[in-house]
Amino acid sequence: MTDSVIVRGTVTAGQSVQVAPVISRGEGGGTPVVTKVALKAGNSVTAGTVLMEVSGRPVFALKGKLPVYRDLKPGAKGEDVRQVQRALAQLGHGSGGDAAGRFGEGTKKALNSFYASIGYEPVPALADEGAGLKDAQDAVTASERALQDARDAAAESPRATGSAGSDGSEEAGAGSPKDGRRSVERAQEDLAEARAGLSKAQAAQGPMLPAGEVVFLEDFPARVDSVPVRVGSPVDGPAMTLSAGALVVRGVLQEHQKGMVRAGQKAQILSEISGTTAQAKVLSVSDTIQQPERPAGDGENEAPVGEAGYVMLVRPLKALPVALAGQDVRLTIEAGATDGEALVVPVTAVSAGEDGRTTVTVARGKEQHRVEVRPGTTGDGYVEVVPLTGGELKEGDNVITGVNPGVSEKTGQGRTEDKGGAAK
Numbered sequence: 001m002t003d004s005v006i007v008r009g010t011v012t013a014g015q016s017v018q019v020a021p022v023i024s025r026g027e028g029g030g031t032p033v034v035t036k037v038a039l040k041a042g043n044s045v046t047a048g049t050v051l052m053e054v055s056g057r058p059v060f061a062l063k064g065k066l067p068v069y070r071d072l073k074p075g076a077k078g079e080d081v082r083q084v085q086r087a088l089a090q091l092g093h094g095s096g097g098d099a100a101g102r103f104g105e106g107t108k109k110a111l112n113s114f115y116a117s118i119g120y121e122p123v124p125a126l127a128d129e130g131a132g133l134k135d136a137q138d139a140v141t142a143s144e145r146a147l148q149d150a151r152d153a154a155a156e157s158p159r160a161t162g163s164a165g166s167d168g169s170e171e172a173g174a175g176s177p178k179d180g181r182r183s184v185e186r187a188q189e190d191l192a193e194a195r196a197g198l199s200k201a202q203a204a205q206g207p208m209l210p211a212g213e214v215v216f217l218e219d220f221p222a223r224v225d226s227v228p229v230r231v232g233s234p235v236d237g238p239a240m241t242l243s244a245g246a247l248v249v250r251g252v253l254q255e256h257q258k259g260m261v262r263a264g265q266k267a268q269i270l271s272e273i274s275g276t277t278a279q280a281k282v283l284s285v286s287d288t289i290q291q292p293e294r295p296a297g298d299g300e301n302e303a304p305v306g307e308a309g310y311v312m313l314v315r316p317l318k319a320l321p322v323a324l325a326g327q328d329v330r331l332t333i334e335a336g337a338t339d340g341e342a343l344v345v346p347v348t349a350v351s352a353g354e355d356g357r358t359t360v361t362v363a364r365g366k367e368q369h370r371v372e373v374r375p376g377t378t379g380d381g382y383v384e385v386v387p388l389t390g391g392e393l394k395e396g397d398n399v400i401t402g403v404n405p406g407v408s409e410k411t412g413q414g415r416t417e418d419k420g421g422a423a424k
Contacts, residue, residue, distance in 0.1 A: 001337065001338045001342050001344055001377055001379050001380075001382060001384060002334050002335075002336065002337045002338075002377075002379050003260070003334070003335045003336035003337070003377050003378055003379035004332050004333065004334060004335060004379060004380075005253075005257050005260050005261055005332070005333040005335050006330065006331065006332050006333075007251045007252065007253060007257070007312075007330075007331050007333075008251065008328060008329070008330060008331070009249040009250055009251035009269070009312075009314065009328070009329050009330070009331040010249065010250050010251075010326070010327070010328055010329070011247055011248075011249050011269075011271075011320060011324045011325055011326060011327045011329055012243070012247070012248060012249070012250050012325070012326070013222075013223070013243030013244060013245050013246075013247060013248075013325065014218065014219075014244070014245030014246055014247075014248055015217065015218045015219075015243065015244040015245040016225070016241065016242070016243050016244075017215060017217060017241070017242045017243075017244065018238040018240075018241050018242075019051060019052075019059065019215050019238065019239055019240040019241070019242060020235075020237055020238045020239060021052075021054045021059045021212045021213070021235055021239060022211060022212040031234045031235070031236075032054050032055045032234070032235040033054070033055060033232060033233065033234050033235065034052060034053070034054055034229050034230065034231055034232065034233045034234075034235060034239065035053045035054065035055060035056055035231060036052060036053035036231065037052050037053075037227060037229065037230060037231060038050050038051060038052055038053070039051060039052070039224045039227065039240070040224065040227055041224050041225060041226050041227055042223070042224060043223070043224045044221045044222070044223060044224075044322075045061055045217070045220065045221060045222040045223065045224060045242060045244075046061075046220050046221055046222075047061065047062060047063045047087065047090060047091060047217075047220050048060060048061070048062065048091045048114070048117070048118065049061050050118055051215065051240055051242075052229075052239060052240065054212075054235050054239075055235075057120070057123075057210075057212075057213055058118060058120050058213060059212070059213055059214075059215065060118060060213065060214060060215070061214075061215045061216075061217050061220075061222065061242070062084070062087035062088075062214055062215070062216055062217075063086075063087050063090060063216070063217060063218070063219070063220060064083040064084075064086070064087055064216035064217070064218075065083075065216065065218050066079060066080055066083050066216065067216060068080070068211045068214055068215070068216060069211065070211055071208055071209065071210050071211050072084060072103060072208060072209040072211075073103065073125040073204075073208040074103050074104070074107075074108060074125050074204055074205070074206045074207075074208070075103060075104075075204060076102075076103040077101055077102050077103070078101055079101060081101050081102060081103050081107070082100050082101040083216070084107070084111075084209060084214075085098070085100060085101075085107060085110070087216075088107075088110045088111065088113075088114055089110070091114060091117075093109075093110040093111075093113045093114045093117075094106070094110060095107040095109075095110045096109060096110070105206075108206040108207055111206075111207045111209060112206075112207055115207065122207030122208070122209075123207065123208050123210055123213075124205075124206070124207065124208065125204060125205065125206055125207065125208040126204060126205060130205070132204070132205075136194070136197045136198040136200075136202075137198060139194040139197060139198070140191070140194045140195055140197075140198050142194070143187070143190045143191035143193075143194040143195075144191060146187045146190060146191075147184070147187035147188060147190075147191050149187075150180070150183040150184045150186070150187040151184055151187075153180055153183060154177070154180030154181060154183065154184050155180075156180075215242070217242065217244040217245075218244050218245050219244050219245045219246065220244070222242050222243060222244035222245075223242065223243045223244075223322060223325060224240065224241075224242060225241040225242065225243050226240070226241045227239070227240050227241075228240075243325065246315070246316075246319055246320075247316070247319070247320040247322070247324060247325060248283065248313050248314060248315050248316070249269055249280070249313070249314040249316075249329060249331060250311065250312070250313055250314075251311075251312045251313075251314065251331050252290070252307045252308075252309035252310065252311060252312065253285065253309050253310045253311075253312050254309050254310075255289075255309075255310075258285065258310045260333075260335040260336075261282060261285055261312060261333050261335060262282065262285060263281075263282050263283060263284055263285060264281060264282060265281065265282045265333055265334055265335065266279070266280075266281060266333070266334040267279075267280040267281060267282055267314050267331055267332060267333045267334065268280065268331070268332045269314065269316060269320070269329050269330075269331060270329060270330045270331075270332070271324055271327055271329045272329075272330065273327060274321075274323070274324070276320075276321065276324065278316045278317070278318065278320055279316070279317045279318075280314045280315055280316040280317060281314070281315055281317065282312060282313075282314055282333060283313040283314060283315040284312070284313045285310055285311075285312045286310050286311040286312070287310075288310075289308060289309060289310055290308065290309060290310070290311050291308055314331055314333075336377045336378075336379070337377060338376065338377050338384050342376065342377070342384040343384065343385055343386070343387075343393070343394075343395060344382040344383060344384050344385065345360055345382065345383060345385055345399050346381060346382060346383075346399070346401050347378060347381055347382060347383050348401040348402065349361070349399040349400060349401045350373070350375055350383055350385065357372050358372065358373055358374070358375055359371060359372050359373060360373050360385060360393060360399050360400075361399060361400040362392070362393055362397050362398070362399055362400075363397075363398045363399065363400055364397070364398070368400065369392075371387055371388075371389060371392045371393045372387070372388040372389060373385040373386060373387055373388060373393065374386045374388060
């Protein structure tokens with residue numbers, strides 16, 4: 001026998017994401033607008049799918065749990081870089097020898113490859129059109145030439161002729177070996193500095209991943225719930241709502257039900273619309289009561305939305321059909337169960353006497369006698385009982401379920417089987 005709690009629930013996704021692209025204004029400074037809508041409500045979304053286009057730039061979905069919070073440029077480090085590397089690798093664009101979490105040359109190639117696969121050019125990390133890199137390359141070239149000139153001058157310095165001093169000795173001229181060596185050393189230092197600058201400029205060059213062009217979802221396939229925009233719409237707020245992750249059922253428990261339900265209990269999901277049933281388990285029950293939400297606006301007379309109570313999440317043991325998303329379903333939670341078969345009687349057959357004993361009154365023919373019992377699980381109007389005096393209560397016995405208040409209890413004849421009942 002089981003004791004069940006039955007409530008209504010709504011099938012929902014484990015993750016709901018509102019896509020609100022933040023795209024930088026174009027050269028003219030105009031407001032970003034939607035230039036392409038690739039999906040509509042009900043469509044399935046896979047990793048790497050382009051969701052829409054804003055001002056000519058793509059907005060796509062990748063797999064990950066960490067929400068995007070910054071533009072990722074070459075040289076960046078962090079868990080968000082690691083997430084992008086994993087997501088691109090799952091799509092076949094590996095980051096080569098880059099360390100996990102470091103945006104290096106391998107990650108640049110992976111990002112370039114991904115953008116090419118969806119038909120777009122990536123945004124360059126630097127907006128100088130390569131001017132900084134060219135300046136760094138020119139500096140290296142100039143330093144290399146200066147070093148060569150210094151070496152040539154140093155090679156000729158031993159043949160330089162010194163001038164006679166007042167004591168008849170020979171003084172070193174401007175082209176002495178010592179001066180030549182100093183010039184070479186300085187030219188080498190300048191070249192090393194120029195090459196370091198070039199390496200830095202090369203590292204900063206390459207593609208970036210703008211925060212406004214990517215949406216991270218926990219699992220795929222995801223679903224498009226709504227698309228409130230169309231081509232030409234200005235981007236101001238959510239432009240698409242997506243659901244991702246396995247479908248779960250959200251229900252609300254009342255105060256008297258909360259104590260009967262806990263995480264891990266068995267449950268059954270039933271869709272009266274399709275007839276679909278699914279076995280499930282209670283995932284969680286909130287500790288705080290949720291109040292209904294009042295609609296936006298100043299209408300005090302408008303009814304609150306939602307039901308007050310404790311939010312309960314139920315997870316199916318097997319994936320629910322996508323068609324159930326958003327449906328209202330019935331949840332039956334097994335709050336208690338006997339260990340196998342049990343001897344049960346109607347709840348109204350059990351009474352507690354002044355002596356503190358819990359008893360059931362058995363009627364055999366014209367005779368009645370009380371049997372002390374230990375009650376157990378209740379459900380559907382019955383209660384499990386265990387006789388404390390062996391053999392005095394068995395399956396099929398008639399039990400008294402009511403008292404006739406019109407007959408004096410002193411005679412012992414006040415008990416009747418007005419509702420009737422039997423142990424079973």
